[in-house]
């Protein structure tokens with residue numbers, strides 16, 4: 001904690017001393033000092049140890065030293081997955097009341113899946129929290145992921161892709177609308193528990209934290225007690241530098257024709273330079289409608305293809321890469337294109353690439369291939385006349401068209417960033433939005 005940061009907060013009745021703060025308070029203060037007032041912060045508060053520590057540290061710091069324009073609210077999601085969950089959510093409100101913090105209970109209603117319950121609960125949790133943040137006009141969401149969560153995420157990602165080390169970013173944009181920050185990402189779980197015990201604050205233990213049915217719990221149990229942790233700050237710095245190089249590559253060397261054909265100038269592309277490779281992986285995910293960039297094997301195939309001259313075409317990750325001298329063209333491939341009927345007032349995601357709403361009074365069919373019988377183009381924007389014929393044809397054959405385009409509204413989406421944008425990839429996400437002529441992603445409200 002920098003002394004000038006503490007000074008920034010002092011001026012009230014009892015100036016905070018940097019040396020007197022323990023790890024959770026220090027992290028909480030650092031977070032508060034990054035906020036740009038006015039700022040209403042919604043705490044994702046499960047009632048468990050970590051989020052109780054987060055709520056208690058933020059609330060008690062602000063009580064000791066109010067910051068004009070900064071206010072707190074809290075929300076607990078009741079997943080309704082075990083008996084007594086409603087009561088637990090109610091109980092979570094007690095600590096909030098002690099601090100005069102408004103507490104919202106958000107109930108996950110509707111059918112629950114039989115398999116993949118943790119992933120579904122997580123989806124529902126973020127959807128409900130983001131909706132609550134919008135409803136109450138919150139500027140930021142905070143979650144209490146800690147250093148052990150970070151280590152588990154790092155290990156789980158390594159299991160899937162050994163290159164994808166590094167854990168979570170310090171913030172993530174949810175649903176293009178609300179940023180969630182993770183102020184405790186470098187704070188140890190035991191330090192949070194010690195802090196609560198010292199302050200006589202109780203918390204609830206979640207029994208699912210011990211359920212070895214869940215991958216995260218198995219990974220947690222398999223990890224040896226930690227003496228030293230990976231250098232997460234260093235890894236995050238590397239990720240950010242690589243992402244910024246990718247964003248710069250996209251800005252300098254890529255044109256996106258009518259939002260659906262990428263033309264990449266390969267004359268300064270170097271396969272050993274990670275920024276250009278990452279840029280291509282994100283373009284491929286965008287045009288292929290993939291929620292994740294290619295895994296290790298396909299990323300390697302793409303790198304090999306981009307780095308040599310012999311092969312001219314590669315189908316990968318639902319797109320076709322076609323090379324003409326120093327130009328690389330990327331389009332959606334002609335396979336697995338859906339045909340859907342959209343009911344009046346319904347919104348569907350077509351091919352993971354376009355959100356389509358039927359504002360008319362009758363069902364409308366949407367399929368691929370402008371120019372086929374009775375199929376009228378849905379997208380505006382002309383493709384340039386000098387595109388190679390095969391590229392142009394593929395682009396037309398893979399774009400959506402409809403029997404009655406007049407009643408449909410179409411918004412292209414960037415599948416890998418539609419739900420979450422990690423803060424280190426923000427520039428990449430925005431550069432893709434600019435290339436595609438789409439609305440940019442909102443900035444985070446911190447310094």
Ligand SMILES: Nc1ncnc2c1ncn2[C@@H]1O[C@H](COP(=O)(O)OP(=O)(O)OP(=O)(O)O)[C@@H](O)[C@H]1O
Nearest residue numbers: 044045046050051075076077078122142143144145
């Ligand atoms: N029921 C809940 N209500 C509100 N916030 C919650 C709830 N459960 C978890 N959170 C928030 O999310 C944080 C992470 O929780 P947890 O580690 O259980 O989630 P996860 O699903 O494993 O993580 P991730 O969201 O990264 O996948 C908690 O510290 C808390 O801030």
